[in-house]
Amino acid sequence: MPVQPYVPAEIEPKWQKYWDDHQAFAASEDHTKPKFYSLIEFPYPSGHGLHVGHPRPYTALDIVARKRRMEGYNVLHCIGWDAFGLPTENYAIKNHIHPAKVTQENIAHFRAQLQKLGFSFDYSREVNTTDPGYYKWTQWIFLQLFKHGLAYKTEMPINWCTSCKCVLANEEVVDGVCERCGSPVIRKVKNQWMLKITAYAQKLLDGLDHVDFIDRVKTQQRNWIGRSEGAEVDFRLAGLDEKIRVYTTRPDTLFGATYMVLSPEHPLIEKLKDHIANYGALMEYRAAAARKSDFERTEMNKDKTGVEIAGIRAVNPVNGKEIPIWISDYVLMTYGTGAIMAVPAHDERDWDFAKKFNLPIIEVVAGGKNVQEECFPDVATGVMVNSEFLNGLSVADAKQKIADWLTEKGVGERKVNYKLRDWVFARQRYWGEPIPIIHCPKCGMVPMDEKDLPLLLPDVEHYEPTDDGESPIARMTDWVSCKCPQCGGDARRETDTMPQWAGSSWYFLRYCDPHNNQALASKEALDYWMPVDWYNGGMEHTTLHLLYSRFWHQFLYDIGVVDCPEPYMKRTSHGMVLGENGEKMSKSRGNVVNPDEVVAEIGADAFRMYEMFMGAFDQAIPWSTNGARGCRKFLDRVWRLQDCLTDSEDFSDDLRVSMHQTIKKVTDDFEKMKFNTAIAQMMTLVNEMVQKGSVTKGEYKTLLLLLSPVSPHICEEIWQLQGFGEPVYTQKWPAYDEKFLVRDEVEIAVQLNGKVKGKLMVPITLTKEAAQAELPQLDSVKALIGDKQIVKCIYVPGRLLNLVVK
């Protein structure tokens, strides 16, 4: 009797409710079971709701989490809301609604959308970064950082977004414009909260050797940290009791240093004002450089400019020669010592500069062309020349020898530098965690008492940022005025708030024990659940969230809060979902696809499947509504198989090999995130079943189990309709048997000189030797060879026979 039609709109809400009622996916507190912690980047609940890009990574790890449960693991798989942030604040300003209310509404919308997709989150552990019970601990971590000297305030030039009216981290400035809004970013000197991530540069680098991150992520983090090895060298100033320290990665080329360059902001310029003949010209150049935005500075990076400092000269420590000193904006005050020795023969930038200003070029590494015509920066092949005691050495050996020499003479030493900068950690906006620091006229900066946390965000009347660069909460005088925890005198609260990255830097710890009021999470919960076993997220977070959270975690490890040095054992990344036209989805392009509409048409199960089937998981793929409908057609076929069920609990003879192959392929491919080929394999199997016209109970059950992580609702429904027993999510993951992975007889290709000429059925057990002896004797093969001579015979078991003939 034909079954009732497949109606996702009826069965999906039914099973979502069932799972919810039965707490089907709640992580167990039984810490004796093997655990698996899968993590997805919790979303920022924007007003626009989900688009079809969000569910791709969510579905992927939902598949992994569901599979792990069936494999017997205690799985922690959660969702939360990274809800502080500018878009919400801007929306609140525009519509005169409290950001907390906007946030609440957005979260409700997001949650409803996600629930419709049937993700197996443990909703009882949901976290929200704007909840005082949560940000209490964000503030607590900040206080620990402060107490350990890793949070500090300093005057420094910062990136200022002219539209957001807010400071940005270096990582948030892309091509000289604000990553978020695209407005120009200018430099402003401001007293800023900073986190000393540079203190962890080496640990962040070393930690990468012990985790399983995809290579792209490791490489990007390594480049961003930017470690380089070299030496610092002192150059005495002729006739003065003063020296300039430079950093170089090429101390071996010291004999080729023909001039020096200081960054325009170098403090020595003021210090030696009285000895400098053209101080005015230098100040003019400095002012011009300061006016350039990062963007302009980058754009003109090929065109060298600079001014020679008149009146002072430096002495090269290796040979006592006097060399001129210049200032130029190609030397950055923020890297190394803000000063360089210039070796034009072996550095491209120095070469360009020397050519432009007609400075001498001296070759000290032989092996290139004429250095007057072309720079020779190669370090692998050259031999030292014109360098006295270094002559004849390789570059690598010369580096060692000169470094020892510098140390011995007391004019320098080996030095490691990093490109990584400290993290600008304050925003002059309302909707963020207040920084729990009190400014006391007598005691200076005093941390709040931990027992007074959380420091709640005050209610303000206006959220608008101010043009003077102060946070809107600075206007709340009642809130700002307070007593110093140390001396009890009148004091003021810090009014900057934390950046959005704060709350997301530790949320995965909170999932372990989200309702704890005594600690950010209990030691037992952290010891059991951490580290995260598998974290999937966007490439765009590689040098932001992913690096920041590793830093916080390493710090928490150092102070004994967590017992694993790295937070994430494995990191993978998904490709973007593009619009149907192949362009990035955006409201302005009008190509945004809303998952609600797709689910309404084809159901959540088909939607989830298409998200995984559309292409390679790590690649960007255009959305195709027709493609998604194809997945619905497949599920219809699976549904209709109910009409062809036979009673047997076993696999039938003609499907046995296909069944075992499918179990293996799906099992392996899910682990490798090759969801598209796993699904293709299931489609192939179902095609065989349809073709055959019958399917045993045993076969059908296995298919449903394999399919259930991808499309869980339909599998549960069929399972129940057919009376297969306890729900699918409580069942065991199927196992395959090696001995059924291959058929007894396989078809091989017969090639002549590498070209396929025919096919042959051979037993799988046929050995190489037997094949080479017997197969050419077969009539069908003889016919192909004709009267040609066999020169060579190659047999690849189970694949092909290649005859080289003449």
Next chain:
RNA sequence: GCCGGCGUGAUGGAAUUGGCAGACGUGACGGACUCAAAAUCCGUUGGGCUCAUCACCCGUGUGGGUUCGAGUCCCACCGCCGGCACCA
């Protein structure tokens, strides 16, 4: 400029890592069912030559190479995408 990645039918993409290129899906075409349509089912679908679904030839961005055999490895080039970008 430097560092990664990629380039396969009309289309999204497969290809056990050197072994039958184009799995699976979409689209298209033909057929069955139907009064008709939708749905479903069956077939065809890289190109050339061809009455032919025989045979033959060509074919994974371009040109060369290694190999019995190359989408896969090597060299050179072209194109696209991502990251970094005066970091001494």
